[in-house]
Amino acid sequence: MKIHMDLKEHSYDILVQRGILAHAGEHLHLDRRVLVVTDSGVPAAYAQTIAGQCKEAVILTVEQGEGSKSLETFGKLLETMLAHGFSRKDCVVAVGGGVVGDLSGFAASAYMRGIDFYNIPTTLLSQIDSSIGGKTAINFGGVKNIVGAFYQPKMVLIDPDLLSTLPPRQISNGLAEAVKMALTSDRVLFELFENEEIGANLDEIIIRSLQIKKSVVEQDEKEAGLRKILNFGHTIGHGIESSGNMAELYHGECVALGLIPMCAGAIRPRVIRVLEKCGLYNLIAFDWDKITQAAFHDKKADGDAVTVTLVPEIGSFELRKMKCIEVIDMAKACFEG
Amino acid sequence: MKIHMDLKEHSYDILVQRGILAHAGEHLHLDRRVLVVTDSGVPAAYAQTIAGQCKEAVILTVEQGEGSKSLETFGKLLETMLAHGFSRKDCVVAVGGGVVGDLSGFAASAYMRGIDFYNIPTTLLSQIDSSIGGKTAINFGGVKNIVGAFYQPKMVLIDPDLLSTLPPRQISNGLAEAVKMALTSDRVLFELFENEEIGANLDEIIIRSLQIKKSVVEQDEKEAGLRKILNFGHTIGHGIESSGNMAELYHGECVALGLIPMCAGAIRPRVIRVLEKCGLYNLIAFDWDKITQAAFHDKKADGDAVTVTLVPEIGSFELRKMKCIEVIDMAKACFEG
Numbered sequence: 192m193k194i195h196m197d198l199k200e201h202s203y204d205i206l207v208q209r210g211i212l213a214h215a216g217e218h219l220h221l222d223r224r225v226l227v228v229t230d231s232g233v234p235a236a237y238a239q240t241i242a243g244q245c246k247e248a249v250i251l252t253v254e255q256g257e258g259s260k261s262l263e264t265f266g267k268l269l270e271t272m273l274a275h276g277f278s279r280k281d282c283v284v285a286v287g288g289g290v291v292g293d294l295s296g297f298a299a300s301a302y303m304r305g306i307d308f309y310n311i312p313t314t315l316l317s318q319i320d321s322s323i324g325g326k327t328a329i330n331f332g333g334v335k336n337i338v339g340a341f342y343q344p345k346m347v348l349i350d351p352d353l354l355s356t357l358p359p360r361q362i363s364n365g366l367a368e369a370v371k372m373a374l375t376s377d378r379v380l381f382e383l384f385e386n387e388e389i390g391a392n393l394d395e396i397i398i399r400s401l402q403i404k405k406s407v408v409e410q411d412e413k414e415a416g417l418r419k420i421l422n423f424g425h426t427i428g429h430g431i432e433s434s435g436n437m438a439e440l441y442h443g444e445c446v447a448l449g450l451i452p453m454c455a456g457a458i459r460p461r462v463i464r465v466l467e468k469c470g471l472y473n474l475i476a477f478d479w480d481k482i483t484q485a486a487f488h489d490k491k492a493d494g495d496a497v498t499v500t501l502v503p504e505i506g507s508f509e510l511r512k513m514k515c516i517e518v519i520d521m522a523k524a525c526f527e528g
Numbered sequence: 529m530k531i532h533m534d535l536k537e538h539s540y541d542i543l544v545q546r547g548i549l550a551h552a553g554e555h556l557h558l559d560r561r562v563l564v565v566t567d568s569g570v571p572a573a574y575a576q577t578i579a580g581q582c583k584e585a586v587i588l589t590v591e592q593g594e595g596s597k598s599l600e601t602f603g604k605l606l607e608t609m610l611a612h613g614f615s616r617k618d619c620v621v622a623v624g625g626g627v628v629g630d631l632s633g634f635a636a637s638a639y640m641r642g643i644d645f646y647n648i649p650t651t652l653l654s655q656i657d658s659s660i661g662g663k664t665a666i667n668f669g670g671v672k673n674i675v676g677a678f679y680q681p682k683m684v685l686i687d688p689d690l691l692s693t694l695p696p697r698q699i700s701n702g703l704a705e706a707v708k709m710a711l712t713s714d715r716v717l718f719e720l721f722e723n724e725e726i727g728a729n730l731d732e733i734i735i736r737s738l739q740i741k742k743s744v745v746e747q748d749e750k751e752a753g754l755r756k757i758l759n760f761g762h763t764i765g766h767g768i769e770s771s772g773n774m775a776e777l778y779h780g781e782c783v784a785l786g787l788i789p790m791c792a793g794a795i796r797p798r799v800i801r802v803l804e805k806c807g808l809y810n811l812i813a814f815d816w817d818k819i820t821q822a823a824f825h826d827k828k829a830d831g832d833a834v835t836v837t838l839v840p841e842i843g844s845f846e847l848r849k850m851k852c853i854e855v856i857d858m859a860k861a862c863f864e865g
Contacts, residue, residue, distance in 0.1 A: 266599050266668075273669040301638075304665065304676045328641065331603075332610040339641045340677060 192394075194401050196323065197409055201343040205323065205405075207398055212237060212311065212350045216244035219309050219346055223247070224281035226272055228295040230255045230288070233313050234356055238286045241311065249275050253294065260294050260329045262338070268298035282307035282345075288314035289321040293339070296327030300342035310344045313353045315365025315393070316443060319400045322347045324408045324421075349401075351394050360441065362390075363470035367443030369396050370465060371450055372403040375420050378506030384465045420508050423500040424450025427522050430486025434478060447471035452525035454502045459525070461505070479523055487515045529731075531738050533660070534746055538680040542660065542742075544735055549574060549648065549687045553581035556646050556683055560584070561618035563609055565632040567592045567625070570650050571693055575623045578648065586612050590631070597631050597666045599675070605635035619644035619682075625651035626658040630676070633664030637679035647681045650690045652702025652730070653780060656737045659684045661745045661758075686738075688731050697778065699727075700807035704780030706733050707802060708787055709740040712757050715843030721802045757845050760837035761787025764859050767823025771815060784808035789862035791839045796862070798842070816860055824852045 194205040206218060215221070225245040229238040232255035242248035251271050253259040272281070283306065285295035292310050299308035312322040328339030354362065366389065373380035380399045383392060404421065411418040428449025432442060447466050454462050466472040487497070499518055501509045513521075531542040543555060552558070562582040566575040569592030579585035588608050590596040609618070620643065622632035629647050636645035649659040665676030691699065703726065710717035717736045720729060741758065748755040765786025769779060784803050791799050803809040824834070836855055838846045850858075 262599065262603050269668055269675055273671060273674065301675045301677060303674060304663065304678050326641065331606055334610060337610065337640060338606055338638045340638060341641050 192398055194398070194405055196343070196405055198325075198343060201325070203344055203346050205347040205349060205401060207349040207351070207394065207401070209350060209352045209394070211348050212240050212353065215241055215311065215348055218348060219284070220282070220307070221245040221248075221284075224275060224277050225249070226251060226268065226275075226277065226281075226283045226295075227286060228253065228268065228283065228291055228298075229286040230259065230291050232256075233287045233291070237311075237313060237353065241284055241286055247275075253291070255290075257290060257330060257335075260290055260336075262329060262331060264294060265298055265301075265329050268295065269302055272298075272302050277302065277306070279303045279306055282309065284309045284311060286311045286313060288312065288317045292317055292321055293326070293328050293336070296325075296342055296344065297329055297339050300327055300340040305342070307345045308342065310347045312347070312349060314357060315354055315362050315397075316368060317365075318349045318351070318354075318397055319365050320368045320404070322349065323401060323404045349397060351397060354393065359470065362393075364441040364443035366396070366469040367447045367466075367471050369400045370462075370469060370471070371423050371446060372400050372421075374450065374454065374462065374502045374505060375423050375500060375508040376403045376406075376506060381465065381505050384468065385461065389469065419498055419510060420500045423502070423508065424453060426486055426497060426499055426518060427452060427482070430482040430484075431475070431477075433485035434481035440473065440475070444471055444473055448473075448475070449522075450502075452522040453499060455504065458502070458505055474526075477523075477526060479519060482522075483515070483519050486519070529735055531735070531742055533680070533742055535662075535680060538662070540681055540683050542684040542686060542738060544686040544688070544731065544738070546687060546689045546731070548685050549577050549690065552578055552648065552685055555685060556621070557619070557644070558582040558585075558621075561612060561614050562586070563588060563605065563612075563614065563618075563620045563632075564623060565590065565605065565620065565628055565635075566623040567596065567628050569593075570624045570628070574648075574650060574690065578621055578623055584612075590628070592627075594627060594667060594672075597627055597673075599666060599668060601631060602635055602638075602666050605632065606639055609635075609639050614639065614643070616640045616643055619646065621646045621648060623648045623650060625649065625654045629654055629658055630663070630665050630673070633662075633679055633681065634666055634676050637664055637677040642679070644682045645679065647684045649684070649686060651694060652691055652699050652734070653705060654702075655686045655688070655691075655734055656702050657705045657741070659686065660738060660741045686734060688734060691730060696807065699730075701778040701780035703733070703806040704784045704808050706737045707799075707806060707808070708761050708783060709737050709758075711787065711791065711799065711839045711842060712760050712837060712845040713740045713744075713843060718802065718842050721805065722798065726806065756835055756847060757837045760839070760845065761790060763823055763834060763836055763855060764789060764819070767819040768812070768814075770822035771818035777810065777812070781808055781810055785810075785812070786859075787839075789859040790836060792841065795839070795842055811863070814860075814863060816856060819859075820852070820856050823856070 192207040224247045227238045227250045230253050238250050283295050283299040285292045310322045312318045325341050325343040327342050328336035331338045424446045428446035432445040496512050498512050529544040561584045564575045564587045567590050575587050620632050620636040622629045647659045649655045662678050662680040664679050665673035668675045761783045765783035769782040835849050
């Protein structure tokens with residue numbers, strides 16, 4: 192399955208195919224110096240499989256976790272390329288989840304003002320979400336993704352076989368973004384979640400999610416408008432995630448909670464049933480003060496009002512400018528009403 | 529005088545006007561948070577004049593010199609913006625020479641994946657050369673400009689009045705790039721150098737040089753081909769500059785020496801007379817072994833051969849692929865023959 196991202200001179204293909212990792216060299220131009228970036232949580236065999244197909248590979252394994260999205264690790268990637276004499280014609284391959292992809296993409300964008308970047312996402316979340324869109328970044332001064340570049344990969348390879356080593360909770364974490372996209376844009380995908388066995392339909396879920404995201408990003412590469420719908424559920428979700436006392440929840444689990452209040456009351460029971468089926472309906476003791484504070488430190492907050500995405504019916508959306516406090520009240524009413 | 533850079537969605541204007549610093553707010557959108565970056569060698573009044581026209585200005589003064597083009601200082605700029613709550617809608621203004629412009633532009637490109645950047649170059653070299661082209665960068669691991677981004681400013685303001693505080697040698701340093709561009713592309717500008725008083729014609733020299741660079745950059749934004757002619761004289765010049773024992777020479781002085789051997793023998797006497805008039809003909813004891821080694825560590829070297837720009841007649845050029853050793857032999861013959 193090939194999905195073509197049409198972004199003029201930044202166009203590229205996403206190939207979705209089981210087993211493609213072992214054949215990456217047939218699709219990527221690896222006959223040069225290649226920095227293979229991975230993290231300590233990814234099976235080492237994945238990066239080695241890529242390295243074995245390169246003319247001259249250097250594998251750099253960063254620590255698993257957000258801590259690696261730092262200016263220091265960014266410097267380490269650049270240092271490694273410099274030490275191995277990388278030229279403008281060499282490239283970077285990310286083999287890992289969102290952290291590895293974001294970090295490697297930013298380093299590729301900056302080394303010699305931009306060398307080729309390939310992304311091979313290994314988690315469901317990154318296969319569905321962060322491998323598309325060209326947003327690369329590191330964290331800085333305690334703020335997520337505050338420093339980075341819009342930089343498109345030359346190609347993305349998605350191998351659903353790599354998901355077999357993921358714990359179930361990591362699969363759920365990725366499914367949250369797929370449910371999010373189904374709710375705003377794809378009734379058929381939502382019904383698949385309702386009616387079919389999820390584990391047996393991962394390829395279909397990945398492909399349909401990518402197609403939604405493709406369509407949104409193509410229309411709004413630099414995040415000027417429509418792309419806001421990709422943040423559906425993220426205002427409250429981000430507030431929960433950053434409120435400090437929810438360290439035990441994953442990003443997808445927070446987003447899942449965040450999208451419920453944004454759906455019309457009539458469809459909420461269906462939404463909750465799907466989230467339960469995905470392992471994503473984990474109610475918590477909401478601390479609304481902390482959530483409010485964390486949600487609206489968000490860089491997308493615009494003065495006292497924010498634009499949120501609402502879902503009136505499955506597969507449709509509405510962008511609405513609301514006061515921050517109204518958004519919180521809506522969430523409170525949903526969970527406590 | 530307005531020069532429009534036509535780079536599709538990255539288009540911008542360069543305004544050349546004496547006294548424009550004091551009226552910057554009429555041209556730049558300063559009604560927001562503004563990081564004004566300058567260095568310790570630039571009169572402090574320049575940055576203050578800009579700050580006085582902003583809604584909310586933060587002045588950051590970095591150390592004069594290449595040392596400030598570092599990952600550390602880059603981090604300091606980002607930190608300052610973060611500490612002052614800069615959003616995507618705020619901006620960075622560079623008030624200084626190439627170092628300040630390169631550093632600030634890269635920080636603006638990366639903060640929140642890109643905020644507005646304005647450049648107000650204060651040296652003749654940066655007014656002529658580095659304020660156009662969108663090349664931003666820092667040095668890293670001892671290599672110049674190895675990390676950065678292609679990132680266009682939203683507007684460039686050039687105030688030739690600011691040059692009045694520059695020492696004459698700094699003026700010469702900038703003239704080298706103008707002579708370089710005249711040689712490959714503008715016979716009329718070269719004849720101005722031959723026949724007119726230079727100090728009285730700086731505005732004309734700046735404008736004609738910008739027009740040449742504009743035309744080259746518009747045709748080749750990402751440095752794929754034609755832009756190589758902007759490196760005319762830089763292969764040998766860079767070799768002289770980086771050979772280690774020429775620390776006393778400025779960049780422009782090295783480039784001036786580097787372009788002589790690349791001109792046809794018949795025009796060399798005219799070229800040398802113009803360089804003398806500009807204060808740029810400073811013969812040195814050439815150490816060819818060191819120059820060779822330094823020149824061809826250049827990232828533009830392509831295996832054993834390099835593409836150099838030759839000038840057969842004033843105002844014309846020829847790109848030729850030559851062996852590194854042939855380039856050096858040509859330079860040796862020129863200076864020692």
